[in-house]
Amino acid sequence: MQAVILAGGKGTRLLPLTVYRPKPMIPFFNKPMMEYIVNALVNAGVEEIFVLVGYLKERIMEYFGDGSDFGVEIHYSNGENIKLGTAGATKKVVDKIEDTFIVASSDVLTNLNIRALYEYHKKKKALATIALSQVEDPTQYGIAIVDSENRIIRFKEKPKPEEAFSNLVNAGIYVFEPEAFDLVPKGENFDFSLNLFPKMLEENLPLYGFPFKEYWNDVGRPSSYLQATEDVFLGRLRLPQLRTESLKGNLEYGGSLYSGRRCQIRNPSIRGFAVLGDNVKIGRNVKIERSVIFSNVTIEEGAEIYEAIIGENVYIGKGVIIESGSVIGDNSVIEDFTKIGANVKIWTESRIGKESIILPD
């Protein structure tokens, strides 16, 4: 089976974490987010993947290479992918696609059974099938209504709250017949959700939905990234390759620590969880609550970090306090006794002098 991974986007809502890495390369339990979808595709029987790259494509191509480390053959399609939109960019590789294939976003964390989605599509003899997840607030997504046969009868991208006629949303994972791309004009900007699906409905072509109940999170913003991290500790999101089963339940006993290689940690006080990359040094009496700290970070004595994401190569001085919802960009230095208020985004390369206070607007 063949698949296409959409990996060209910029991940603007996760800035400053996406200044030096595209969203698919943001570490999640110390592996790029895209690795989980690659593994899921391989487990579903995919043997060849075309990755549509764009923003900071070298980072993705260096890491995944020809795919041999991941048990799959990987090819890249670069060029004008962002300009062409999701469907337009996929059309560029469709001449290399032999049969029914899967298209997946590079940045969703899910336990969807991709094989079951594929088989459902085959059974329905659909031209395209969209995996549909149920969410509370659908306004950030494409929403669909299905009939009793799960044929999609209405679809709307990012509805206004008053237009939100359904809680079933496009999960960014599709199955297509190659012929669906006959509807996509060559070399023009054409998007699945904005153009192709509405066109299929207009022409009364068989577009199906596959509602699923398994875990799904598209990690749109820092808060959903931390939520997905917590969901691993709670056993809601399974990452089979990490044996996260063993982490389940730890939260009830104070805090869970998941750390990478060569970390030096002095008995920190953890509430909820702390996920650390490689080479993280943590001094005495540091408090960490529900936070993720990337690689090569030093946190000095007495610092307190609450519900934050700390980028790579960051230095956090003595007694620094970082409040809930903040993100510290890569290569930043926060000097001693500085306080970063709630929901503040500190850009990459920042240098914040001693005893400063940075508050949100």
Ligand SMILES: CC(=O)N[C@H]1[C@@H](OP(=O)(O)O)O[C@H](CO)[C@@H](O)[C@@H]1O
């Ligand atoms: C134009 C487009 O493709 N929109 C998709 C896409 O939204 P983005 O905001 O572009 O990431 O992914 C969503 C799932 O993550 C899906 O619900 C939506 O329909």
